[in-house]
Structures are given as structure tokens and as C-alpha cells.
Amino acid sequence: MxxxxxxxxxxxxxxxxxxxxxxxxxxxxxxxxxxxxxxxxxxxxxxxxxxxxxxxxxxxxxxxxxxxxxxxxxxxxxxxxxxxxxxxxxxxxxxxxxxxxxxxxxGTELQKERSINIPTKERVLRGSNEAFIENLDTNINMVRKNAPSANLVVKYFTLGRVSKTRVAVVSIKGIANPDVVTMIERRLQQIDIDYLEAPGFIQEFIQDKRFCLFPQVLTTERPDRTRAYLMEGKTAIFTEGSPDVTLMPVSFWAFFQSPDDYQINWFFGSIFRLLRICCFFIAIGLPGLYISLASFQSYVLPLNVALTFQGALKYIALQPVVETVLMLIALEILREATVRLANPIAQAIGVVGGIVIGTAVVQSNLVSNTAVIVASFTGLASFIIPSYEMSSSVRVINYPVIFLSSIFGMVGFVFSLFCLLVYLCRMNTMGLPYFYPALFGSEAKDTLIRAPIWKLRERPKEAAPLNRLRLRKPKG
Incomplete structure (x- = not known):
């Protein structure tokens, strides 16, 4: 018209x-x-x-x-x-x-936005104390200040027939792979929806696998972390009305990296990263291991430990699998309650609820002390993972492991972990391997461990960057 x-x-x-x-x-x-x-x-x-x-x-x-x-x-x-x-x-x-x-x-738009504040979901001991806000232009401004380069390319899109949500795709020319950037832009343009709730809707529309156990994109609210991944050849997606930035493509190991790793001595950074990866396997396998040992193969344990297991379960009314699942569900209920309630009340509910429930179920002989310890260690191990998406995935994946361990014992436990490893090896994100081999070659320097900065001479292969050379003269 x-x-x-x-x-x-x-x-x-x-x-x-x-x-x-x-x-x-x-x-x-x-x-x-x-x-x-x-x-x-x-x-x-x-x-x-x-x-x-x-x-x-x-x-x-x-x-x-x-x-x-x-x-x-x-x-x-x-x-x-x-x-x-x-x-x-x-x-x-x-x-x-x-x-x-x-x-x-x-242009007479009324600009009402909250001031730039400290990160609330990704707190670190060292590093920048700035976090993105809900204004798209302000977020782009923060990225350009952190990476003042003419090669920083910003492309805007408008998604949503009714909502008209502004979306920005940010990459660095000469480093980011143009095929990957083009693929992301094409998938964004194919989104045809009335209302776009970002960034959750965008993640589900553009990821490779619609039904996947593990996150395929990384979400952050930190400008320094966004800059670091842009310099590695990744692409960032900003959305109007959301302080969270979507980064892709990422591999499995990116979810265990923290800005703190690069602000402290490389030796301690490597120890903390290994601790997070170990906690990933603890959160997935500890309940299933406990069930298989307590119900089937207790004879593989030392005699004193086996007798302790049997003594703890002697007067318990529930089977090990039932008591473990109940404690894990109770832990999830407490976690959800502390997230949804107001902050002062949430702290009281978390402390008092944990003590009351743990003491009551043990004294009533419904759950053994060992099951309470297993559930507590599982919850703590999942909380130590820096990425909320990966932490949520871990808490869900341990239930299939529990199910197979309760039926087949140690055989089911090992088989479930083997299937999980095969599943990770078969995954792709944006056509790139998700579980990229991290034990050999230059890729091992920044996956399981964090090598010294002067050793990180090449960018990771996970984003297929055009220019892999990052450091030319390590010591000047």
C-alpha cells in the first residue's frame, strides 16, 4: 500500500x-x-x-x-x-x-534501559565486571569497545511477523569461517514465526539436531567471553530485549572453560578445568555406580566397604534405585525452589530444607546415609560446571544410567557410558565435530588442560577459522 x-x-x-x-x-x-x-x-x-x-x-x-x-x-x-x-x-x-x-x-524513541551492571550468572574472581543488558545497540557498543577492529562485521535481521525482533549476527572477517557465518544467517532468515522469544527460540531453530541431549550453542552474558570466542572464529548472535548472547559453533569442551582459567597461573587453571571435567562424569555416573554396587556387585568392593554398605541398607525399606531417585528428585525440587523464590527466602529454604529432609528421611529408615551422600555429591558435581545448559543436561542424563544400572548392574553401567561416548562422537554442530578429539596434537593444549599462553599459538579447530595462527613471537 x-x-x-x-x-x-x-x-x-x-x-x-x-x-x-x-x-x-x-x-x-x-x-x-x-x-x-x-x-x-x-x-x-x-x-x-x-x-x-x-x-x-x-x-x-x-x-x-x-x-x-x-x-x-x-x-x-x-x-x-x-x-x-x-x-x-x-x-x-x-x-x-x-x-x-x-x-x-x-528518531524519537524513548530510551529506557538499566545501567551496565556486574554479571550475575557468570561470576568470576578475575576479569571484567561488565555484563550485557537488554538493549541491542548498547551490547554492540560494548563488543566494539572490547574489539576495536574494522574487521568486526555486524549484520542486522528482523525476525517475527508481529514482534519485529531485531537480531544481530557478529563475526570477525578474516578469522570466522564465511561458510559457517552464511549458514547461520540463512537459518535465521528461514525462521517464520509471529513472535520470537529470544534467545531460546533462536537456539532451537538454528541448531543441527532438534532433539539432542547436550547443548549445541553456548550462552553468555559477559562481553570479555564473547570477545574471546569471536577471536577464535566463532559467531555471536545478539537479540533485542535479551542480555544473553548465543555463541556458535562450539564443541563439547567449550562448556567447561571459564574466564578464570586464563587469569590465573596455567597450572592451577588446568587443575580446575580437569576438576570440572571429572565432576561431569561424577554427576552422570555416581548414582548408577552406587546402585550397581549396592544391588549387584558389592563383592568387588573391599570387605570393610561392602559390610558398611550392607549394614547401611539392612533396615532400609526402599531399594537402592528407589531411594537414589527420590533423593535426586528432592534435590531438584530444592534447587527449583531456591531459584524461583525471593533471594532471602531462597537461602533459608535451601539450608533448612536440605537439613530437615536429609535428617528426616534417614531417621525414618526410608533412605540410607549413603544415598544421601551420593545425591549430595551428584548435585554439587553438576553445579560446578560453568554452563547452565550443560549442567541441566547432566542432571537429566544420569537417569538413563540409573535405569540401566538397576537392571543389569555393572554391565548396564558400563554400557550406558559407552553409548554416551558413542553419541558424543557422532554429534555435529554446524557441520563440525562436537566431540572433537582433545587428547592429541595442538587441540589438547586448551581442552582437558589450559597450556601456558605462549604455547597457544594456534586457534582451535572447532570453529574452522580461516586464520589459525594466533601467536607469532611468543617471547618477543
Whole structure:
């Protein structure tokens, strides 16, 4: 639909488009030789900017062209009715002169955003204390300040038929693989949905496997971590209204890396990373190992340990598999309660609830002390993983391991871990191997361990970067 030169016709069209919404304002400014029409949503514009940069200049110099009299930074032209409607929804003021088909879209958006604060979901001991916010332009500004390079490429997309959500794809030219970037952009353009709740919707639309046990994208709120992964050749996806940034493609080992690893001595950083990887296997296998040993193969344990197991289970009414599952479910309920409740109440519920439930179930002979210890260690091991997505996956995967261990004992336990390893080896993300071999070659320097910085001369292969050389003269 095109715009006609008549202001009255524009009034009628906009009134129908916005269903006579009361916050839609349509004003007329009449002068001896010309007449202007102003269309805007009073709940979306900055009234100070509107008065000082539009109304006042037009009143003082009505005969000068709009480009000369308006002093705003954003002035666009449009002849399409749909573009005018979208501009009004975004908070712009539309200006039309009687007798002209061209409408001016003036940037008067009301900017209300929270200040840049410290990260709340990814706290580290050392490193930057800035976190992304919900404003897309501010987030892009933070990335450009951290990586002031002309090769930093930003491409904008608008997704959602109704929501019109702005999405930005950020990569570094010359480092990021253009085939991977093109694939991500193509998958974003193929999203056809009315409303986009980001970044969760985007992750499910663009990932390779729709039904996957492990996360295929990495989410972060830290600008320094985003910059580090961009420098490795990965691509970042920013979304308007969300402080979380989606990074891809990533491998399995990226979910165990923390900014702290690169701020401390490499030896301690390697120990902490190995600890996280060990906790991954503890969180998955400890309940199944306990069930298989307590129910089937207790004879493989030393005599004193086996007698302790049997003594602890002698007066317990429930089977080991039942008591373990109940304790894990109770742990999940406590975790969810502490997340949803207000902070002061959540702390009290977490401490008191854990003590009361643990003491009550043991004294009532429903659950053994060993099961409580196993469930506690499993929960702590899952919480130490830096990525929330990977931590959630671990807490779900241990249930199939428990199921097979309760039926086949140690054979089922080993078989479940073997199937898990095969599943990881077969996974791909953006056409790249997810469980990339990390025990040999240059890739082992920043996966299981964190080698000294002067040893990390090449970028990881997981994102298939164009330029793998990162460090040229390690010691000057």
C-alpha cells in the first residue's frame, strides 16, 4: 500500500491500522503556506526530543525543507504504508507535508534501559565486571569497545511477523569461517514465526539436531567471553530485549572453560578445568555406580566397604534405585525452589530444607546415609560446571544410567557410558565435530588442560577459522 498526498487519507489509514488505539496521536500543524501532519505513539516517544527537535523548529521555520529544519540524528524517508506503521510501533514520529507522498520517519524513541551492571550468572574472581543488558545497540557498543577492529562485521535481521525482533549476527572477517557465518544467517532468515522469544527460540531453530541431549550453542552474558570466542572464529548472535548472547559453533569442551582459567597461573587453571571435567562424569555416573554396587556387585568392593554398605541398607525399606531417585528428585525440587523464590527466602529454604529432609528421611529408615551422600555429591558435581545448559543436561542424563544400572548392574553401567561416548562422537554442530578429539596434537593444549599462553599459538579447530595462527613471537 502506498501513501497518498492527502493528510486526511493518512489519518484514516493509520486509525484503521492501529484499531483506534488511544495512545496513537495524530496532530496537524497549519501555517500560511503549508500544513504538516504528525503521527506517533505517545507511550513510545521521548516528549522532550519531540518538542525540542520537531515541534519547535517547525514552528520557527515552517517554510524550510524538513531535512534542513529537523536536527535529529535519524531521519529516513518512506513511501510505503507498512514501513510507516513499523516505524510508529518502534517509537518513531512520522511527519508528512500536505501534498507530498513522501513521509519522514524521525528518531524519537524513548530510551529506557538499566545501567551496565556486574554479571550475575557468570561470576568470576578475575576479569571484567561488565555484563550485557537488554538493549541491542548498547551490547554492540560494548563488543566494539572490547574489539576495536574494522574487521568486526555486524549484520542486522528482523525476525517475527508481529514482534519485529531485531537480531544481530557478529563475526570477525578474516578469522570466522564465511561458510559457517552464511549458514547461520540463512537459518535465521528461514525462521517464520509471529513472535520470537529470544534467545531460546533462536537456539532451537538454528541448531543441527532438534532433539539432542547436550547443548549445541553456548550462552553468555559477559562481553570479555564473547570477545574471546569471536577471536577464535566463532559467531555471536545478539537479540533485542535479551542480555544473553548465543555463541556458535562450539564443541563439547567449550562448556567447561571459564574466564578464570586464563587469569590465573596455567597450572592451577588446568587443575580446575580437569576438576570440572571429572565432576561431569561424577554427576552422570555416581548414582548408577552406587546402585550397581549396592544391588549387584558389592563383592568387588573391599570387605570393610561392602559390610558398611550392607549394614547401611539392612533396615532400609526402599531399594537402592528407589531411594537414589527420590533423593535426586528432592534435590531438584530444592534447587527449583531456591531459584524461583525471593533471594532471602531462597537461602533459608535451601539450608533448612536440605537439613530437615536429609535428617528426616534417614531417621525414618526410608533412605540410607549413603544415598544421601551420593545425591549430595551428584548435585554439587553438576553445579560446578560453568554452563547452565550443560549442567541441566547432566542432571537429566544420569537417569538413563540409573535405569540401566538397576537392571543389569555393572554391565548396564558400563554400557550406558559407552553409548554416551558413542553419541558424543557422532554429534555435529554446524557441520563440525562436537566431540572433537582433545587428547592429541595442538587441540589438547586448551581442552582437558589450559597450556601456558605462549604455547597457544594456534586457534582451535572447532570453529574452522580461516586464520589459525594466533601467536607469532611468543617471547618477543
Amino acid at each position: 502506498t501513501i497518498t498526498p492527502s493528510l486526511q487519507n493518512t489519518f484514516v489509514l493509520l486509525k484503521e491500522a492501529f484499531s483506534s488505539s488511544t495512545d496513537l496521536k495524530m496532530k496537524t500543524m497549519k501555517f500560511p503556506h503549508c500544513e504538516y501532519g504528525l503521527f506517533y505513539l505517545d507511550t513510545m516517544i521521548d516528549t522532550t526530543v519531540f518538542q525540542d527537535h520537531i515541534v519547535k523548529p517547525l514552528t520557527e521555520r515552517p517554510d524550510i525543507t524538513v531535512e534542513e529544519v529537523i536536527t535529529l540524528r535519524v531521519i529516513e524517508k518512506s513511501e510505503t504504508f507498512q514501513e510507516v506503521v513499523n516505524a510508529i510501533v518502534q517509537g518513531k514520529t512520522v511527519l508528512q507535508k500536505e501534498g507530498e507522498c513522501v513521509l519522514y520517519l524521525l
